[in-house]
Amino acid sequence: MKPGRTFAAIISIALVAGLMAGCGGTTPNGSQSETGKITVVGSTSVGPYMDELSKLFMGKNPGISINVEQVGSGQGIAATKDGSADIGMSSRELKDEEKPLNEYKLCLDGIAIVVHPDNPVSNLTKEQVKKIYLGEITNWKDVGGNDAPINLYTREASSGTRGAFEELVLGKDAAGKQITIDETICAAVLNSTGNLGASVGNDKNAIGYMSLGIVPEYIVKAIKFNGVDATPENVKNKTYALQRPFLLLTKNEPTGIVKDFLDFCLSSDEAKAYLESQKLIIE
Amino acid sequence: MKQGTARWRMNDKVIRSLLFVCAAISVVAVLLITVMIFVEAFPALKETGVWDFIAGTKWKPTDTPPQFGILPMIVGSVYVTGLALLFGLPIGMATSIFMAEIAPPKVAVVLRRAIEILAGIPSVVYGFFGLMMVVPIVQTLGGTGMSVLTASIILAVMILPTIVSVSEAALRAVPAEYKEGSLALGASHWQTIVRVQVPAAKSGILAATVLGIGRAVGETMAVILVAGNIPVIPESILKAVRTMTVNIVLEMGYVQPGSLHYSALFATGAVLFVFIMLLNFSIRALTKTRGEKQKNAKKH
Amino acid sequence: MQRSTRKKAVQGVAFSFLWIGAIITIVVLLVIVGYILYQGVPGLSWEFLTQSPKAGGKEGGILPMLVNTIFLVIASLAIAIPVGVLSAVFLAEYAKQGRIVRLIRSAAENLAGIPSIIFGLFGFIFFGKILGLGWSLLNGALTAAIVVLPTIMRTSEEALLAVPQSYREGSLSLGATRWQTVTRVVLPAASPGILAGLMLSMGRIVGETAALIFTLGSADRIAQSLMDSARPLSVHLYILAHEGISTPKAFSTATVLIILVLILNLTAAFLVSRANKNRKTKG
Numbered sequence: 001m002k003p004g005r006t007f008a009a010i011i012s013i014a015l016v017a018g019l020m021a022g023c024g025g026t027t028p029n030g031s032q033s034e035t036g037k038i039t040v041v042g043s044t045s046v047g048p049y050m051d052e053l054s055k056l057f058m059g060k061n062p063g064i065s066i067n068v069e070q071v072g073s074g075q076g077i078a079a080t081k082d083g084s085a086d087i088g089m090s091s092r093e094l095k096d097e098e099k100p101l102n103e104y105k106l107c108l109d110g111i112a113i114v115v116h117p118d119n120p121v122s123n124l125t126k127e128q129v130k131k132i133y134l135g136e137i138t139n140w141k142d143v144g145g146n147d148a149p150i151n152l153y154t155r156e157a158s159s160g161t162r163g164a165f166e167e168l169v170l171g172k173d174a175a176g177k178q179i180t181i182d183e184t185i186c187a188a189v190l191n192s193t194g195n196l197g198a199s200v201g202n203d204k205n206a207i208g209y210m211s212l213g214i215v216p217e218y219i220v221k222a223i224k225f226n227g228v229d230a231t232p233e234n235v236k237n238k239t240y241a242l243q244r245p246f247l248l249l250t251k252n253e254p255t256g257i258v259k260d261f262l263d264f265c266l267s268s269d270e271a272k273a274y275l276e277s278q279k280l281i282i283e
Numbered sequence: 284m285k286q287g288t289a290r291w292r293m294n295d296k297v298i299r300s301l302l303f304v305c306a307a308i309s310v311v312a313v314l315l316i317t318v319m320i321f322v323e324a325f326p327a328l329k330e331t332g333v334w335d336f337i338a339g340t341k342w343k344p345t346d347t348p349p350q351f352g353i354l355p356m357i358v359g360s361v362y363v364t365g366l367a368l369l370f371g372l373p374i375g376m377a378t379s380i381f382m383a384e385i386a387p388p389k390v391a392v393v394l395r396r397a398i399e400i401l402a403g404i405p406s407v408v409y410g411f412f413g414l415m416m417v418v419p420i421v422q423t424l425g426g427t428g429m430s431v432l433t434a435s436i437i438l439a440v441m442i443l444p445t446i447v448s449v450s451e452a453a454l455r456a457v458p459a460e461y462k463e464g465s466l467a468l469g470a471s472h473w474q475t476i477v478r479v480q481v482p483a484a485k486s487g488i489l490a491a492t493v494l495g496i497g498r499a500v501g502e503t504m505a506v507i508l509v510a511g512n513i514p515v516i517p518e519s520i521l522k523a524v525r526t527m528t529v530n531i532v533l534e535m536g537y538v539q540p541g542s543l544h545y546s547a548l549f550a551t552g553a554v555l556f557v558f559i560m561l562l563n564f565s566i567r568a569l570t571k572t573r574g575e576k577q578k579n580a581k582k583h
Numbered sequence: 584m585q586r587s588t589r590k591k592a593v594q595g596v597a598f599s600f601l602w603i604g605a606i607i608t609i610v611v612l613l614v615i616v617g618y619i620l621y622q623g624v625p626g627l628s629w630e631f632l633t634q635s636p637k638a639g640g641k642e643g644g645i646l647p648m649l650v651n652t653i654f655l656v657i658a659s660l661a662i663a664i665p666v667g668v669l670s671a672v673f674l675a676e677y678a679k680q681g682r683i684v685r686l687i688r689s690a691a692e693n694l695a696g697i698p699s700i701i702f703g704l705f706g707f708i709f710f711g712k713i714l715g716l717g718w719s720l721l722n723g724a725l726t727a728a729i730v731v732l733p734t735i736m737r738t739s740e741e742a743l744l745a746v747p748q749s750y751r752e753g754s755l756s757l758g759a760t761r762w763q764t765v766t767r768v769v770l771p772a773a774s775p776g777i778l779a780g781l782m783l784s785m786g787r788i789v790g791e792t793a794a795l796i797f798t799l800g801s802a803d804r805i806a807q808s809l810m811d812s813a814r815p816l817s818v819h820l821y822i823l824a825h826e827g828i829s830t831p832k833a834f835s836t837a838t839v840l841i842i843l844v845l846i847l848n849l850t851a852a853f854l855v856s857r858a859n860k861n862r863k864t865k866g
Contacts, residue, residue, distance in 0.1 A: 037810070037811070039718070039812070041718075044826070051803070065811065067718065067800060067802035067811060067812035068801075068802060069800050069801055069802070069812060070801055070822075071535075071797075071801075072535075075535070082712070084711070084712065084717050151427060156512075156533045156534070157344065157345055157533070157534055158533075158534060158535075180343075180345050180346070183342075183513055183514055183515075184513060184514060184515040186513055187426075187427050187511070187513075188429050188511040188512060188513060188523050189511070189513055189514075189523075189525075189533065190512070190825075191507065191512070191532075191533055191825065192826045193826065194826035195508070195825045195826070199427065199429070202418075202419065202422065202427070203422075203427050206427075294760065294762065295760065295761055295762065298677075298762050299673070299677050301669070302670070302672055302673035302677055303673055303677075303678075305665070305666050305669040305670045306669070306670035306673040306674060306678075306687045307687065308666050308670070308732075309666075309670065309687060309690045309691045309694055309732055309733070309736065310686060310687055312690075312694060312729050312732070313690045313693050313694050314690075315705070315709065316701065316702075316705045319705060319708060319709060320701065320704070323708070373604070374604045374607050374608060375604075376604070377600055377601045377603065377605065377607075378601075378605045378607075378608045380601055380604075381601040381602065381604060381605040382605070385598060385601060390605075393609075394605060394608065394609065397608060397609055397612045398608070399848055399852060400612060400616065400845060400848070401608075401611070401612050401615075403786050403790070403844040403847075404615070404616075404790070404841060404844065405789070405790025405791070405792065405817055405840055405841075405844065406790065406792065406793075407790070407792040407817050407820050407821045407824070407840075408790075408820065408837045408840055408841060409615075410821075410824070411619075411820060411824045411833060411837055412615050412618065412837075414824060415618075415622075415830070415834075416614075416618060440611055440615070443608060443611070447608070471590040471591065471593070471594045472594060473590075473593060473594035473597045473598065474590065474594075477597075497696050500698070501696075501698025501699065501700070501701075503698065503699065503700045503793040504792045504793050504821060507825075508824060508825055528698060528700050528793075531700055531704065532700060532793065532796075535704075535707075548704075552700075552701055552704055555698065555701065556697070556701060559696050559697060559698065560693065560696075562696065563692065563693055563696045566696075567689070567692065
C-alpha cells in the first residue's frame with residue numbers, strides 16, 4: 001500500500017479509538033460517581049436556557065457531560081417516556097395521555113402576541129385573538145387597525161409554545177376536545193421562534209405568538225393582552241394571563257447525577273439568578 | 284509449486300468472500316431502509332387506506348379522528364419541482380450547449396469551475412441565501428415572500444449544476460462525424476446543434492433532467508426555510524406550499540413512536556421513496572440506451 | 584442568398600441566447616457566493632474560528648462545530664472508505680460480471696438517489712432507537728457513511744477500471760497473487776481518482792444537514808466521545824438561520840462552510856486532472 005494511505009489509515013483508526021475510549025467515561029444514572037452523561041431533550045423554547053444552565057453546571061462538575069437536544073416539546077416528552085432522554089423539556093403542560101411523568105417546574109414564561117412594529121393595533125382581547133386564529137376575524141379593521149387582511153403565523157404542530165397557545169387562547173370545543181390551529185388558513189408555518197419573529201417583522205399585516213423572554217424588540221411589537229402589558233412583572237403577578245410553565249420531566253425518581261443537575265436547575269441561587277435575568281419568572 | 288498454488292487459491296477465496304461481504308453492505312443498506320420505511324408506514328396506510336392517503340386533501344394529524352391526506356404535499360412537491368425545471372432547464376441547456384459548442388476554451392473552463400462550485404454549496408446555505416435575499420424580493424410581488432415561487436427559484440439554482448454537467452457530457456459524447464456531416468451538407472452551426480447534436484444527445488439530456496428532478500424532489504433544508512409550509516394546495520405561485528420532505532421534518536418533533544401520526548410520517552416517506560425509485564428506474568433505462576449508442580458510435 | 588443570411592440571423596439570435604444562459608449561470612454563482620461572503624467575511628476572525636459559542640450562538644465562535652465536523656468526517660470515512668473501496672475492488676477486480684454484480688451496482692445507484700431526509704429518518708430510528716445509539720457522533724457517522732457510500736464505490740470503481748490491464752498482467756506474470764497485485768499495483772495507480780472521490784465525499788458530509796439533524800444531535804460542545812451528541816457546522820447554520828439567533832454569525836458560518844467545501848472540491852478536481860495527466864504520459 002502506498003505509505004500515504006497507510007498513514008491516513010493509522011491516523012483515522014487512532015482518532016476513532018481515542019474517541020471510543022471516551023465512551024468509557026459514562027456511568028449509569030444510579031451511581032454516585034462524579035462522572036457521567038446526561039441527555040436532555042425537548043422544547044426549543046426551554047432548550048437555550050437549559051443549555052446555559054448545563055454549561056454552568058458542567059463548569060462546577062467537569063466530569064459530567066450534558067447534551068441538550070432542542071427538537072421540540074413533543075419529541076422531548078416522547079424521548080423521556082421511551083428512555084432515550086434522561087430529562088425532558090416541555091414548554092407546555094402535559095396532556096392526559098402523556099402522563100404520568102415526574103414534572104418539575106423550572107420557571108414560568110409568558111407568551112406574547114406579536115405584530116409588526118408599524119401596526120397601529122396595540123391591544124387585543126382574548127376573544128379577539130381567538131376569533132382571529134379561528135379565521136372568524138380576517139381583517140385588521142375589525143379590531144381597530146388598518147383595512148388589510150390579517151396574516152396568521154404559527155409554529156409547527158409539535159411546538160410546546162403552540163400547544164400552550166392553543167390551550168390558553170383557543171380552549172376546548174363543545175365536546176371537550178382541544179381546538180387546534182387550522183394550518184390551512186395560516187400564512188405560514190414556521191418551525192422556530194426566531195423564524196416566526198423574523199417573518200412577522202417582515203410582514204405589515206402579520207400576527208404571531210412567541211415566548212415573552214425572547215421577543216426581538218426592534219423587529220416585532222408585543223401587544224397588550226386583555227389590556228395588560230406583556231412584561232415579566234405582569235406574568236409574576238398573574239395579571240398577564242398568557243403564561244405557561246417550563247417543565248423538566250423524568251420518567252422515574254431522579255437519582256445520582258441527574259438528581260444533582262435537577263437540583264441545580266430548580267433550587268440553586270445561580271440558576272435562579274440566570275433565569276430571572278432572561279425575563280423568566282421563578283415561583 | 285503445487286502447494287503454493289493451492290494456498291494461493293484458498294487465500295484468494297477468503298479475500299474474495301470478504302470483499303463480497305463489503306460489496307453486499309450496500310445491498311443490505313438499501314433493503315434495510317426500504318423495509319424499515321414500509322414497515323413503519325404500514326399502520327397509517329392501513330388505517331387510512333392507501334388511496335385516501337395519497338388523494339386526501341386534509342392533513343390534520345392532531346384531530347380526533349386524525350386525518351392523513353398528503354395530496355397537498357404531493358402537489359406541493361410536484362409544483363415546486365416543475366417550476367424549478369421551468370427555470371432551470373432552459374438556462375441549464377443553454378449553458379451546456381454553450382460550453383460544449385461555442386465557448387472559447389478558457390471560458391468553458393471558467394464555467395466548469397463555476398458549475399463545480401455551485402454543485403458543492405451545501406443545501407442549508409442555499410436555503411439561508413433564499414431566506415435572506417430571495418424572500419424579501421418575492422415579497423414585493425405580493426404575499427409573504429415565502430411561496431412556491433421562492434422555493435422554485437432556489438431549487439432551480441440547485442439543480443442547475445446537475446443539468447449542465449450531465450447534458451454537457453452527453454453533448455460532447457456525440458460523435459464528431461455527426462456534426463461534420465451536417466455542416467458539410469450546408470447546415471449552419473446552430474441548425475446542426477438543434478437538429479443533429481441535441482437529438483443525438485437526447486437520452487443523456489433526459490437523464491440530466493431526471494437527475495435534476497430527483498434532486499429537487501428530495502430537497503429539504505433549502506425548502507423548509509423559504510416555502511411557508513402550509514399543508515394546502517397553493518392557489519398561486521405566491522402562496523405558501525409544503526413539500527413531502529418538509530412534511531416529514533416539520534412533524535418529526537411530534538413523533539411518539541408507535542402512534543399513527545408517527546406512522547403517517549413514514550408513509551409520507553414511503554410515497555417519496557416510491558417517487559424517487561421510479562425516477563431512478565427511468566434514469567437507468569435512459570442511460571442504458573445512451574451507453575449502447577455510445578458503444579455503437581465508438582465502433583465507427 | 585437570402586436563405587443563408589436568414590440562417591445566419593437565426594444563428595446569431597440563438598447564440599446570443601446561449602451566451603445569456605451562460606452569463607446567467609455565472610451571475611447566479613457570483614450573486615450567491617458574493618452576497619454570503621460579503622456579509623460573512625467581516626465576521627471572520629481568529630476568535631470566531633477558535634472560540635465556543637456563547638449565548639446560544641449570538642456571540643463567540645464556532646470552534647466546537649468545526650471540530651465536530653472534522654470528527655464527523657473522520658468517523659464517517661473510517662466506515663465508508665473500507666466498505667466503499669473494498670466493494671469497488673470486488674466489483675472491478677474479483678467479481679464475475681453477472682446478476683450479482685448488477686444487483687450490487689443497482690443497489691448502490693438506488694442508494695445514491697435516496698433523499699437525505701430519508702437517511703435521517705432511517706438513522707434516527709434504526710441507529711438511534713433500535714440500536715440505542717441515540718443522538719451521537721457514532722449515529723451521525725454511520726448515517727453519513729451510508730450517504731457517501733455510493734459516491735465512494737462509484738468513483739473508486741471508475742478509478743480502478745481506468746488502470747490499464749497491462750499493469751495487472753505484468754504483476755501477475757511476475758508471480759504476484761491477485762490480492763498483491765490489487766494492493767501494490769492497481770490501488771496505488773488508481774489512488775488519485777479514489778482520493779478525488781474521497782474529497783468529494785468529504786464535501787458532501789460537511790454540507791449534509793437533513794440526515795444529521797436527527798442523528799448527530801445539537802449539543803454545541805466538542806464531542807468527548809463517540810457516544811456524545813455533536814453539532815456540526817451545517818446544523819449550526821441551520822439553527823442560527825431559522826432560530827434567528829444571529830444573522831451576522833449565520834453569514835460567517837455559511838462563509839466558513841462554503842470555503843471548506845470549495846477547498847475540498849478544488850482538491851478533488853486537482854487530483855482528477857493529475858490522474859488524467861499521469862494516465863496520458865504512462866499510456
